[in-house]
Amino acid sequence: MMNIGIPRALLYYQYFPMWKTFFEELGGEVVISPPTTKAMIASGASRVVADTCLPVKVFLGHVISLIGKCDYIFIPTIRSLKSNIYNCSKFLGLPDMTKAVITECPPVLDVIIDINKGMRNIYRAIDKLGRYFTRDTSKVKSASLDAWQVHLNYRHLMSNHGLIPPQAMEGISSIDKADDTYVRTEMGINSGNPASTQTNIALIGHPYLLYDEYLNHRLIHRLEQAGIRVLTPEMLTSDELESASVKLAGTTYWTYGEEVVGAGEHYLQNGADGIIGILTFGCGPDSLMMEMVRRRANRLRTTPFMSLVLEEHTAETGIITRLEAFLDMINRRKRGGQ
């Protein structure tokens, strides 16, 4: 049996259930790297030049932690998911860079997804990936269809039931189909109408920042402890994200840009008492997209906006202080408004 290593970083939070289904149906076994630790970031950072962005350093740390535990490492290249909308350079060169800086890395399973070359090209790429496991094309086809269905269920759990990826991954492993009643009763999530007195804070940013508890110093946990309902970009449907994104900044420019621009615009207009934008130092796309959201918030003057910039040296205390100040301000606003 082949062991496929999947780093718990970058695209993991978006696609893991899909990847897992695909590999397991083809007879592989999936090994995930452990949650991020300080040592992992240090080992990742030691391989690359200093101004490489933090998520990539974290990713490399996870790859290093998988060495010796798997036969292959899965590093897909998501080039483009919509016509003429490309991903950031770091994602595009990720497999090549990993091979260049981690020479002891196990062989890389690399699949290039580029919609500009047509759907046939994508099918061929998936088929090529399946060849590592089986020569039976129909088996690969059925595995990829099942994987896609799991991905749709996963998205459904998040966008329609307000789950965040860690909860949704748990939910999807215990059910075959996204069953509405199951989600409501078993997971204790009440979707739909939240209590009006509860404060809603929207977090906008990429999933690899929002859900990596080590990187953001347990931000979601802290907010929930303070009795706040957390809203994230994953809780919106892709249509909502896209239409809001187009409204603020025209056609999307980067593949995962809607997580910032679309979610920002959406939550600025409805449903949030405050917005926290999370980005890392040196993130090219976010440096511009967050600015668009910030300037929009400035002009609208309806929803407070704060941005938190993360990097290796970010201190927990600094985050807590800023968070407290932000929440105090929102509570004061709410009381004043009533």
Next chain:
Amino acid sequence: MRVSFQHIGNMWVGLKAVADRIGFDMVVPPITSQHTLSLGARYSPEMVCLPFKLTLGNMIESLELGADTLITIGQYGPCRFGYYHRVQEVILRDLGYEFELLKQSNGMLRMIKYFTHGASIREIFLAFRFGLAKLKALEEVERLVHRTRAIEQNKGSASQIFREAIQAIDGARDYRAIKQAKRVYLQKLKDIPTISSSNPLKIGVVGEFFVVVDPFANMDVEIELGKLGVQVERPQSVLEWLDFNPFTLLLGLREKDRSFKAAKPYLSRYIGGDGLQTVGEKVLHAKDWDGLVHIEPFGCLPEIMARNIMPSTKEQLPVLNLMFDEHTGRAGVINRLEAFVDMIKIKKKKSVELRV
């Protein structure tokens, strides 16, 4: 309508010629200066790269001069460059400027037709051919300048002649005048007294396109290398960027295509900007260059990838990396260039001694 654009190196010479030929009103923004940079940096987001700040500064300066229409390069791709104009538009509107923004992505021809009030395609074509001819002449002179700077006796004379050449070519009214100016200045460069018996080091300057071709952005790296007696090889240029020659394009003879091919074993796909070319140039010229100066704006996405991948190539070549933003000091750049050139000289001497 008063149209304006942003500076990239000496491209303004070509654009101005186009405007003169078609006959529309064009505001040439003041040549990029420290003032431009401070203006741009003041209103830019903190983490954005240098070309954003410089082009924003150009925009503000040209709007102050009375421009009401700005042309920008709006494309798609992985690099931030294509997204610039959206943020810049918001920033300028927040500052209270009123203007119209034209994007190249809406179609070059349609854009030109719009601000020329319907010039014919023939007219536009001829005007662009004239502009390109000027850039071509300028580039020919520049190539000789690169060679001359390394071996001239009085440092700075070639740069002086180049400055005059830009003025002369800019002032040329027709093809004959361009040819004439080119001939005169090429001759002047050849007449510069040179150090005899000198075999200068050859160092390539590659990296992010904007910083490579814009002498203000890269703090005259080429001139400084020239002062150190180094012959600069610069494969990227405005002209190369605008090169649509179908012959070289189809056969893959362009420097860019050749470098892409050379980079293949190390970086197998295009990652936006010029990252792929940077890796390729190192591989391609490992034999015929003595070193490579890799320049990029601070935080450049594709170049960071290139910098991570470059050390792993089998082909060895000394590389000096220089990053630029508004806080870069000229003395620091010069110091590093000196140390780099010294190192290469020592290395070369050693290898010669070993062979003997």
